[in-house]
Amino acid sequence: MTEQRASSELRVAIAGLGSIGTKIATALDQGIEGLALSAVAVRDPAKHQTFIGGLRHPPKILPIDQLGEVADIVVECAPSSQLRAIVEPAVKRGKAAVVVSVGGLLDNFDLIDLARANGGRIIVPTGALIGLDAVNAAAIGTIHSVKMVTRKPIDGLKGASFIVQNKIDIDNLREPLKLFEGSAREAAKGFPANVNVAVALSLAGIGPDRTEIQVWADPTVTRNVHRIEVEADSARFSMGIENIPSENPKTGLITALSVIALLKKQRATLCVGT
Ligand SMILES: NC(=O)C1=CN([C@@H]2O[C@H](COP(=O)(O)OP(=O)(O)OC[C@H]3O[C@@H](n4cnc5c(N)ncnc54)[C@H](OP(=O)(O)O)[C@@H]3O)[C@@H](O)[C@H]2O)C=CC1
Numbered sequence: 001m002t003e004q005r006a007s008s009e010l011r012v013a014i015a016g017l018g019s020i021g022t023k024i025a026t027a028l029d030q031g032i033e034g035l036a037l038s039a040v041a042v043r044d045p046a047k048h049q050t051f052i053g054g055l056r057h058p059p060k061i062l063p064i065d066q067l068g069e070v071a072d073i074v075v076e077c078a079p080s081s082q083l084r085a086i087v088e089p090a091v092k093r094g095k096a097a098v099v100v101s102v103g104g105l106l107d108n109f110d111l112i113d114l115a116r117a118n119g120g121r122i123i124v125p126t127g128a129l130i131g132l133d134a135v136n137a138a139a140i141g142t143i144h145s146v147k148m149v150t151r152k153p154i155d156g157l158k159g160a161s162f163i164v165q166n167k168i169d170i171d172n173l174r175e176p177l178k179l180f181e182g183s184a185r186e187a188a189k190g191f192p193a194n195v196n197v198a199v200a201l202s203l204a205g206i207g208p209d210r211t212e213i214q215v216w217a218d219p220t221v222t223r224n225v226h227r228i229e230v231e232a233d234s235a236r237f238s239m240g241i242e243n244i245p246s247e248n249p250k251t252g253l254i255t256a257l258s259v260i261a262l263l264k265k266q267r268a269t270l271c272v273g274t
């Protein structure tokens with residue numbers, strides 16, 4: 001009986017044990033009904049030995065391209081530079097890949113065709129955002145516009161390539177500064193670790209070229225703040241979220257929780273929300 005139940009479990013592997021990956025690993029290890037943590041991939045196993053060894057059921061440590069061999073779902077939570085190396089082998093094996101570095105998907109859109117051809121799936125969680133259920137629903141009809149304004153504390157933006165390349169000094173700001181205004185696609189290029197949310201929003205709705213975003217460096221806020229306005233033929237809605245940064249100041253605490261909620265849904269009897 002026990003063996004039967006175990007063999008029907010969905011095996012989950014995690015690539016990247018940073019602020020998001022460790023929380024998902026811990027939740028799986030503590031028990032999510034019908035799911036088991038089968039493997040992790042890390043850059044430096046020695047660095048993560050204490051964390052992995054402290055889990056009740058320590059998973060295998062595998063190279064990133066092998067996770068799909070021992071998992072039904074591979075969760076990508078590494079830098080976006082690693083996205084392809086993680087997702088491609090998984091979807092080629094017909095597995096599902098949950099992608100949090102969703103900005104990186106725009107330069108690797110062929111992965112969706114690859115997944116389709118091999119029976120794999122690419123799943124983008126709501127992540128640090130809100131309301132992708134409503135955007136998905138509105139997109140069944142016609143969405144006229146999606147506008148987003150992101151305000152982040154200085155630590156949430158430091159090092160972004162747009163800031164470095166344009167030599168913008170954000171360290172000594174005393175008032176909010178609009179850094180960028182344009183499409184979600186262009187924003188993802190300049191802020192690859194800061195506006196994944198805009199890309200997720202765009203993929204749920206009218207795409208990365210028509211989704212408009214402003215990015216502000218704001219020394220007056222302590223949270224990653226996102227405000228969104230959607231105008232559609234079915235509804236007009238405004239959404240806002242103020243994310244408490246995790247130990248990685250670029251990443252809101254809610255991001256890992258969003259992935260955990262998504263994983264729970266995979267085997268839940270009662271599913272709420274689209
Ligand atoms: N979709 C969304 O709403 C959101 C997405 N994100 C994105 O999620 C991703 C993860 O964020 P976060 O957890 O905060 O990032 P972290 O920097 O905290 O963690 C990333 C982890 O990836 C590991 N890593 C780096 N290279 C490799 C590799 N080659 N193989 C395996 N692991 C590797 C790092 O290893 P090491 O520990 O050795 O450095 C680190 O542990 C980022 O791309 C971020 O931009 C973030 C917030 C919201």
Ligand SMILES: O=C([O-])CC(=O)C(=O)O
Binds near residue numbers: 194198224243250
């Ligand atoms: O989108 C991102 O990469 C992160 C973000 O804005 C947040 O955590 O609020």
